[in-house]
Amino acid sequence: MGSLTGLLYACLAVYLGGWYLGKWTGNFSLLLFILTLVTLAYWLAERFHFAPARAKAARTLEQQDQARREELASKGIAKVDGDIAPAREALLMQPWWLDWTAGLFPVILIVFLLRSFLFEPFKIPSGSMVPTLLVGDLILVNKYHYGVRLPVINKKIIELNKPERGDVMVFRYPANPSIDYIKRVVGVPGDEVSYRNQRLYLNGQQVETTALPEFYDDDSTRYFKQYSEKLGSVEHNILVDVQRPSYIRPTDPFPYKENCSYSAEGVTCKVPAGHYFMMGDNRDNSEDSRFWGFVPDENIVGKAFFVWMNFGNLRRIGSFH
Structure with missing residues (x-):
């Protein structure tokens, strides 16, 4: 033995x-x-x-x-x-x-048991969620908020809360489920989401934003336009890169791609049943649903809610929206 x-x-x-x-x-x-x-x-x-x-x-x-x-x-x-x-x-x-x-x-x-049914740690690998989450943030993900799922196969056995607009959610990347992504829920089933000329629209209405002081990004050593945005009941900050073009080049065909239309101004998508439209808070530096499509419910991992450590900046520890 x-x-x-x-x-x-x-x-x-x-x-x-x-x-x-x-x-x-x-x-x-x-x-x-x-x-x-x-x-x-x-x-x-x-x-x-x-x-x-x-x-x-x-x-x-x-x-x-x-x-x-x-x-x-x-x-x-x-x-x-x-x-x-x-x-x-x-x-x-x-x-x-x-x-x-x-x-x-x-x-x-x-x-x-803790990791499968309660909380899972997750490390922010990229800057797509700046300024809400920074590269190197170690966060906790609530595994049961959206329902209890069996480990490994991720089969939901108990229904709890539905994802809501504004939630920061970890999910399995649809094109490669072995990779975990983190983005913000922008559209829920039935919503029409448009991102045109660097402006977000939900069901034909422009999402409310308020201009804030510019944000300095240490990684790119640049300043970006910063806004406060309200999705549902959640108010959070976003970045807009005015130097990036509005045109979006989608990836290979993805499920329900016929629900999306692309133009020089951006993209408009109708969210199908059982799916969600995800976007990064660093709007023009995020590969998200605008490029590779919708996130099915079975790919959901959990709701991100707390930064428990950032070894480069201890002031990052705390909850976020």
Whole structure:
């Protein structure tokens, strides 16, 4: 069993190493699920086989020692050398391969349950959500806000809240579900969303905005036009790059692409049932639904709501809209 455990850890190290180096795409939810099952198997084996076997061996040692002492006592030898305590402890000691499998099961199970049904950490990888979220922000995602889903397969089993305009949502990128994206919900099923000449329209009405002081972006070392925008009940800030053209070049054909029309001014889309139209707050520097289409309900991961760490700027810690 020790050799088998060593082999399993070697496979895990190779998988994680290749994932880190970009040799292949990893699925952390699936990996955590597999680790939970494997450590559960070791935990059950320890509880019902290995631990009882060690306890039985320790009892046998004690019985043999007691029998030897009784035999010597019957011959008039009262003082007997030999302390079996170290040997007994050695028999009862859990081997390393059970320490690193069965011993980790409770911790891995708790992490799996928390991450699958309550909260999942997520790192902001790009500037598409600036100024709301900055590159390097470590955020928490509420996994149950939009309903309880089975881990790995992401099948919803309990319906709760529907995504609303203005929510910041993490979802699986429709073109490659192994990649998580984060954007803001702009359109819900039935909405007509237009982004023309760097202005957002919902159902024919221009979305209310208020001009704010320009925003300086450290990464691009540029100033951008900044506005306060209100979507539903959520008020948040957005950036507009006046140097970018209004024309949008969509990617390869995507589901319900016939619901969208593109022109030199921008794009207009009708959101189909069970889908959502997502946009980044950094409006002209975001690859979002304007380019690759709608996000189906089954791709939803959860609602982002809190920055729990930014190692470069601790003042970033806190909730956001």
